[in-house]
Amino acid sequence: MESTTASAAGSPHSIIGRPVARIDGPLKTTGIAQYAADFHLPGTVHAVPVQATVGNGAIRSLDVSAARSMPGVLDVIHHGNIERIYRAVPNDPSATVSETRPPFEDNRIYYWGQYVALIVAExxxxxxxxxxxxxVEYSAETPSVSGELEPFAGKWQTVSTRGNVDDAFAAAAVKVDQTYVTPVETHNPIELHATVASWAGDTVTFYESTQGVVNHRNAMAQILGVPRENVTVVTKFLGSGFGGKLFPWSHCALAAVASRRLQRPVKLVVTRTMMFSNVGHRPLTEQRFRIGAGAAGKLVALRQDALNHTSMVDNFDEGCGEATPYLYSVPNLTVTSALVQRNVGSPMAMRGPGAVPGLFAMESAMDELAVALKMDPVELRLKNDAAIDESNGQKFSSRHLRECLETGSAKFGWSKRTPGVGSMRRDGKVLGWGMAAASWGAYRFGCSTTVELGADGKARARCATQDVGTGLYTIFAQVLSEKTGLPFERIEVLLGDTTMPEGPLSGGSWSTATVLPAVAGAADNAIASLLQIAATTPGSSLSGADAKTLRLTEGRIHRSSDAPARGVPFESVLASARLNGVSGDSTSGSAFEDPKAKGLxxxxxxxxxxxxxxxxxxxxxxxSRVVTVIDAGRIINPRAGANQIKGAVVMxxxxxxxxxxVYDPRNGQPINGNLADYLVATSPDSPEIDVTFLDYPDYALNSYGARGIGEIGLAGVAPAIASAVYHAxxxxxxxxxxxxxxxxxSEIREA
Amino acid sequence: MQSFSYSKAQTLDQATAAGGRFIGGGTTLVDLMKQGVETPKMLVDITGLPLSSVETQPDGGLMIGAMVRNSDLAHHEAVKAQYAVLSQALLSGASPQLRNMATTGGNLLQRTRCPYFRDPSYSNCNKRNPGSGCAAIGGHNRMMAILGTSEDCIATHPSDMAVAMTVLEATIHVEGPKGKRTFEIADFYKLPGTAPNVENALEPGELITHVTLPAPRKGSKQVYLKLRDRASYEFALASAAVVAETSGGHIRYVRVALGGVGTRPWRAHEAEAALMGKPATAAHFRAAAEAALKDAKPQSENGFKVELAKRCIVRALTTATA
Incomplete structure (x- = not known):
């Protein structure tokens, strides 16, 4: 169903860009893959938090005597007896936490479901x-959980501005001035958040469901008051996170504190109910958009004023203006934002934070503008395509929005669309056709990786990053296979353990772009070391050769003038040299420090x-049908890539x-906090999905030209559906x- | 943790003499036990009782054992052929996994999805704690009932199967301390009134053993239509079960029952009365739908159910008389 053009960058036979099955698939389908809660350490005990049943107030009294004397109960921890727990250092980017307030800091209740005590039992x-x-007795007040953020009397921040938007809007020939609302959404990965914390002496190991093992280690060290080197975090597999597992939550610290007190491994699995109150959500957003255009559809003014709710103790900015300043060409633009406090747990980045709700509003407004102009909505976008990033005057490293729109139109059959509301019919149904543009940032951060070529004939990569479930293990394997010529059976990828070289958080769609240079560099270094050994190991047929003339192909070392078949298996060379293996390390930097990416x-x-x-x-x-065209650089694995885009479309x-x-207005409880009442799309709700990757490499970001695809697939889906709904x-x-x-x-009553 | 005893009954007498809560597929009871809503001291497993057959009766009707699984009933040849409304209703409910477990008797006794009923941290629920009040009134009420509500309860009856059985005028057979008793399904379910904790006519220790359906009306057509937000695995916002027979373009026989809108499976007598003998036209269907919903009392968030239920009735009638 998905089609991908052959990569311009790779050779036709390259494993890079080939639609390969994920190497961890069999482990998952057979149940061998170990998720955090699957770690059963000897002597493990179980922790269950007690949740506040009020949404705003304070604990007046807490009586644990009955609980403490129940069978199997080992400990009851609460604000009266918790010890040695600290706040994480504010604004330390290496140790970010989701909630600045550590659990049980005091007797205040800021949101329904907040943990007030922890039971530990056999x-x-x-x-x-x-x-x-x-x-628990509370003094409670009515929580503030209103779904309306206006009227807002606080201070607005300017996110981006150019020209004079208000004058230009006032003078515009055609205008749209509307407010758009996106609700609170809960991440709901199927794998529940879970922590297994195990102290041994003064060190602690976490088996954790986290999108960032390194950050988790660093934050936990600060919260528990121990050196980083005393903390190890292991995340072998994730049942996804969607952003909800980027940074530690209160339960992680609670499990560790309990384990330290009891000196036994403690397992804490967050329940589905707690998933709705204690581990983040996409915040409510309310965005006013004013768009002004000339009569021919050229934009003259674009103003976005975006509110999002946050918790009482954390300032979570959704960043709804993420894509607004650069998506279209418009001389006069202002984006502002502000936060409104509510008695809810801290919001947290959810797939495409900012851009996804922001684009719902902007692309809905653009559709309304197209209707007002009596103009085709695709034509309106094409007419206002931006040649440069007008927010900062920078060139785009690689922008093919126009081709996305044109390819999508052609594949979808958009030219057959009749613009009138309810004007299209099929089989006794009204059809609605809608579209939207999408965008998401491209990032690369620092990463270190070690690659080892072993005497057992295998290549191994190690990196303290984690596969959120989307195929990062396979990306590593593809690069190792490309570099060594080894098949996947002879490649091992070891991720998700902070004892390994530090890799990135799984977020922001940057994992692939970030790890590629490091694993490629480490593989190159390991191979260079191997070839040097081949050239200098006595008795080898390659002995005495100039290492520069040697190559590693299909796992064999050979002279560049010879066919690989005339070479020697690399493990034989290692055996001759009496080595267990050779390794190479590489550390790649962030794109922000890369001269190639500078000014783009x-x-x-x-x-x-x-x-x-x-x-x-x-x-x-x-x-019934979605056609999605994605310009996300070179696609390393189109099979896993299309899988991600399809999943995002369903989302x-x-x-x-x-x-x-939905919060109960009286106590602030998420009242539909389960998967029967909080509705997500099921298989029968999933449309036919056609995914196309344009596959233009973006070499400014890395040598493979890859960007990222985790979030872009969700951007634009909701406004395209809303526009299709309007059309129908x-x-x-x-x-x-x-x-x-x-x-x-609707006034249309029959088809 | 509530301790409870568990035993598996081999005979009906053993089961009814045991004095415990009956457990069949467990798809409702185990859920509610985990939530702390149900706290039985003794569970009597009745899945071993010989109540798993579906048999055609001498009068042409059907006898369905209380232990017949929802999946088996939905796919039973006689049900598919003669009681299509029942098969459709069953297949529109829950998920395949749940239908494989859920039993006929258990489905009839399935309890409301009202979130305030299902969360014991709300002390005010007249179903759980008689006289304590109703947290749903004034709370999140989009899914709540609009027909048959009272000042004390607005919870919706969740079953699709029971709506189909209502339209088919099923008889429910029970056995217990009072011996064998039977109820017309219309008499089995109670309105909440001032005692929403009493949901049906069963007395302590009584067990549903069978459901019988009258012989299918010759020449009639049956339809179950369920409207909801998503395409599967969701309780009804509104559903309609219709059995109708027309001749010469006029309605000669019609039964209408509604789901998702009532505090019990809702028989729409007013709609039937409005239709009998009338031409099978859109105008009469709409008039019948208006009649069925004339006493609707929506809450703050579920006013849309009134119009939705009407449209559901009209479409189901249209399909059943086409």
Whole structure:
């Protein structure tokens, strides 16, 4: 279904750019892969938090006596007896935490579900039972969880500005001035957050479900008051995170504190209910967009004023203006933002933070502008395509938004669209066609990797990063295979352990772009060392050769003038040299420090085309077809890549039509906090999805030309669906999710 | 942790004499035990009882054992052929995994999805703690009922199967301390009134043994239509079960029942009365739908269910009379 053009960068036979199956697939499908909660250490005991049942107030009294005396209970920890727990250093980028307030710091309750005590017991059942026996009395006030952020009287921050937007808007021939709302969404990876913490003397090991083992180690060291070298974090596999597992949450520290007190391994698995209150969410956003254009559709003014809610103790800025300043050409632009405090747990980056809700608003407004102009929405985007990043005057490293739009139009059949509301019909249904542009930043951070070529004939890479579930293990394997010519069976990739060289967080779609230079460099260094040994090991047929003339191909060392078959298996050379192996290290830097990337605006782009089928009599709407075109640099593994984009599109269907965390206004409880009542898209909700990667390498970001694809696939899906819904029904929904309630307002009553 | 005893009954007498809570597929009860909503002291496993057959009766009706799994019932040849509304309703509910476990008797007794009922941290739930109040009123109420509600409870009956059985005018057979008793399904379910904790006519120790369906009405068509936000695995916002027979373009027989909107599986007598003998036209369907919902009492968030239920009825009638 997905089509990818052959990479311009790789040879036709290169493993880079080939749609290979993920090397960890069999481990997952057979249940061998060990996720955090699968680590069963001898002597493990179980921790269960007690959650506040008020959303705002203070603990007046806490009676743990009954719980403490229940069978199997070993410890009850709360604000009255917790010790040796510290705040993480503010603004230390190497040790970021999700909540600045450590658990049990005082008796204040800031949100419903906040942990107020921790039971530790021999079994999970005993701990669960005792958790219900803790008697907590609160002084409670009504929490502030309103879903409306305006009127807002606080101070706005200017995110980006150029020209004079207000004057230009006032004078514009055609205008849109609307407010768009995206609800609280909960990340809900299927793998629950889980921590197994195990102290031995003065060191602690975490088996953790984290998107960043290195950051987790650093933050935990600060919170527990121990040196970094005393903390090890292991994350072998993740059942995804969507951003919710980027940084440690309170339960991680609680498990460690309990383990330190008892000197036994402590397992704490967050429940699905807690997933809705204690481990982050995409915050509520409310964004006013003003767009002004000339009569022919050229933008003259673009203003975005974006609010998002945050918690009472953390300033989480969603960054809704992420894509606004550079996506289109417009001389007068201002983006502002501000935060509104609510009695909720801290929000946290969720797939495409900022850009995804921001683009819902902007691309919806662009569709409204196209309607006002009586102009085709694709044509409107093409007309306002930007040649440079007008927010800073920089050139784009690689921007093919125009081709995304044109390719998407052609593949979707957009030219057959008739613009009238409800004007397209098929098989007794009304069809709606909508589209949106998409963008997401391209980043590369620092990474260190070791590659070893072993006497067992295998190549191994080691890096303290982690595979969030999307295929990073396989990216490493592809580079090792490319460099050594070894098949995957002779390659091992070891990730997710802080005893290894430091690698990146799995976030921001930067993992692939970040690890590629380091693993390639380490492989090159290991191979150079190997060839040197081949040239200098007595008795070898290659002995005495100039190492520069030697090559490693298909696992064999040979003279560059010879065919590989005439060479020697590298493990034989190692054996002759009586070596167990050779290794190479490499550390690559961040793109911010790279002269090649200097002065360039680096982003991925995309276009989403959506068809909805609408049965007006019963207000039943389904997304039937999505064509997605992605310009995300060179795609290293189109199979895993298309998989990610398809998953993101399905998530976009949920965002557009289903997902919303609802708080009870009286106590602030997320009242639909389970997977039956919080609706995500199911298989029958998933449309036919056609993924195209343009596959233009972006060599400014790294030598492979790869950017990243984790987030871009979700950007633009919701506004394209909302625009398709408008096209089918005539109902413009500016507050997600689009619900049956909204569709019942349509004046079209039959197909 | 609530300790409880568990035993598996081999005979009906053993089961009803045991004095415990019956457990079949466990898809409702185990959930609620985990939530702390149900706290039985004794569980009596009834899956070993010989109540797993589906048999055609001499009068042409069908006898369904209480232990027949939802999947088996939905795919049973006689059900597919003669009680399509029941098969459709079953297959629209839950997920394949749940349907493989859930039983006929258990489905009839499935409890509401009201989030305030399902969370014991709310002390005010008249179903759990009679007289304590109703947290759902004034709370998040989009999924709540609009028909049959009271000042004390607005919880929706969640079953799809029971709606189909209501439209088919099933009879429920029970056995217990009072011997064998039968109930018309219309009499089995209670309105919440001032005692929402009493949901049905069962008395302590009584066990549903069978459900019987009358012989299918010859020449009638059956439809189950379920409307919801997503395409699968969600409880109904509104559903309609219809059995209808027309001749000469007029409605000669019709039964209508609704799901997702009532505090019990909702028989829409008013709609039936409005349709009998009338031409099978859109205008009459709409009038019937208006009649069915005339007493609807929506809450702050579920007013849309009134119109949605009407449209659901109209579409189901249209399909059943086409």
């Amino acid at each position: 079994t999970l059942e005993q701990a669960t039972a005792a958790a219900t026996a803790v008697i 605006s680096m982003h991925s782009f995309g276009a989403q085309f959506v068809e909805v089928e609408w049965d007006p009599e019963i207000a039943r709407l389904r997304v 976009g269907v949920g965002m557009a039509l289903l997902e919303e965390t 029904t005539g109902v413009r929904v500016r507050k997600l999710p689009i619900r049956i309630e909204d569709l019942l307002q």
